Amino acid sequence: MTNPSLLILAGDGIGPEVMTEVRKVIAWLGDKRDLTFDVTEDLVGGAAYDVHGTPLADETLEKAQAADAVLLGAVGGPKYDTLDFSVKPERGLLKLRKEMDLFANLRPAQCFDALADFSSLKRDVVAGLDVMIVRELTSGIYFGEPRGITTEGNERVGINTQRYTESEIDRVARSAFELARRRNNKVCSMEKANVMESGILWREVVQEVHDKDYPDVELSHMYADAGAMQLVRAPKQFDVIVTDNLFGDLLSDAAAMLTGSLGMLPSASLGAPMENGGPKALYEPVHGSAPDIAGEGKANPCACILSLAMALRYSFDQGEEATRIETAVEKVLADGTRTADLMQSGDGTPASTSEMGDAVIAALEASL
Ligand code: NAD
Numbered sequence: 001m002t003n004p005s006l007l008i009l010a011g012d013g014i015g016p017e018v019m020t021e022v023r024k025v026i027a028w029l030g031d032k033r034d035l036t037f038d039v040t041e042d043l044v045g046g047a048a049y050d051v052h053g054t055p056l057a058d059e060t061l062e063k064a065q066a067a068d069a070v071l072l073g074a075v076g077g078p079k080y081d082t083l084d085f086s087v088k089p090e091r092g093l094l095k096l097r098k099e100m101d102l103f104a105n106l107r108p109a110q111c112f113d114a115l116a117d118f119s120s121l122k123r124d125v126v127a128g129l130d131v132m133i134v135r136e137l138t139s140g141i142y143f144g145e146p147r148g149i150t151t152e153g154n155e156r157v158g159i160n161t162q163r164y165t166e167s168e169i170d171r172v173a174r175s176a177f178e179l180a181r182r183r184n185n186k187v188c189s190m191e192k193a194n195v196m197e198s199g200i201l202w203r204e205v206v207q208e209v210h211d212k213d214y215p216d217v218e219l220s221h222m223y224a225d226a227g228a229m230q231l232v233r234a235p236k237q238f239d240v241i242v243t244d245n246l247f248g249d250l251l252s253d254a255a256a257m258l259t260g261s262l263g264m265l266p267s268a269s270l271g272a273p274m275e276n277g278g279p280k281a282l283y284e285p286v287h288g289s290a291p292d293i294a295g296e297g298k299a300n301p302c303a304c305i306l307s308l309a310m311a312l313r314y315s316f317d318q319g320e321e322a323t324r325i326e327t328a329v330e331k332v333l334a335d336g337t338r339t340a341d342l343m344q345s346g347d348g349t350p351a352s353t354s355e356m357g358d359a360v361i362a363a364l365e366a367s368l
Pocket of ligand 1: 076285292299300341
């Protein structure tokens with residue numbers, strides 16, 4: 001049997017630093033859990049621009065499309081700020097998402113007990129929080145036509161169009177229901193069916209997909225503005241939230257901050273199922289390349305390590321090993337090992353990136 005394949009694109013800034021710690025976990029899984037991946041590595045973002053003059057070379061895209069999953073660190077940095085828009089590092093990532101047709105963006109908002117005090121909300125509102133936001137990623141108002149700035153009479157008009165086809169709603173709804181079945185079996189769909197036709201269609205299609213193929217999953221609908229309120233009032237009421245590109249952009253960022261630090265947040269972008277049954281998928285931390293701390297050994301590797309855990313769960317059907325990694329990270333935090341981003345003044349000496357990675361490995365060892 002061939003090993004599952006994983007393409008690693010470490011990228012720029014702290015990307016390579018956090019990826020070094022992820023490689024330790026991958027090596028550990030091979031040594032101790034008999035779970036070996038065929039790992040290939042390539043360049044993306046500024047690192048790819050430096051070598052190829054483009055943030056995503058064609059052969060890298062081909063490798064990404066052929067891999068069972070892609071794990072990306074981060075892209076971007078001040079060195080590339082003056083580049084033409086078409087070759088900026090971030091374009092490499094956008095192209096990857098677009099060409100792989102990754103239409104479902106999964107953003108978990110999970111609050112580790114040890115970090116509940118980092119949230120802007122009260123501990124009892126967020127401790128134990130575990131919400132998954134599924135944001136439609138390849139359609140909606142960011143892509144709809146017509147768009148642009150025109151002139152009407154003697155003033156300028158800015159235009160964007162919210163547009164969703166039935167099939168676009170159908171497929172992202174299925175992703176949400178499938179996810180819910182692996183979690184607490186609840187989906188809340190958010191739109192503005194009260195004022196938007198695209199919202200009316202969204203609600204209808206999500207309900208139809210539910211009734212036809214997922215009647216076992218508990219489905220509710222909420223207007224997105226009410227959903228935003230509920231998310232900060234009582235976030236633990238939610239399991240999976242499915243919503244469009246624009247509302248998902250806002251709601252997932254708000255939900256992320258309920259949990260404290262950017263250095264803890266993984267994400268996944270999923271496409272259609274491949275022949276092996278798993279979805280085409282890209283996993284990456286939510287954070288960027290953090291140029292302010294790059295090269296200093298200060299970056300928190302947990303978001304990237306937790307992105308690997310998501311890959312294990314959603315691409316490789318290794319939910320048990322995913323949980324083992326998540327539990328190890330939780331234990332490390334509970335034991336008090338923290339990188340600088342997870343400390344308050346007077347908290348003592350922070351762990352370095354590699355010390356944090358080593359602590360996760362030690363916790364994994366202890367789990368056996
Ligand atoms: P950022 O996420 O890189 O950093 C924001 C702040 O959070 C910084 O103070 C940083 O030090 C801190 N931070 C982020 N990740 C951390 C970690 N793992 N450990 C400890 N601290 C961490 O966002 P930014 O500063 O707005 O952007 C910097 C660059 O990254 C820009 O070029 C931007 O375009 C790019 N970016 C890339 C991605 C991506 O690759 N997916 C996402 C966002 C931003």
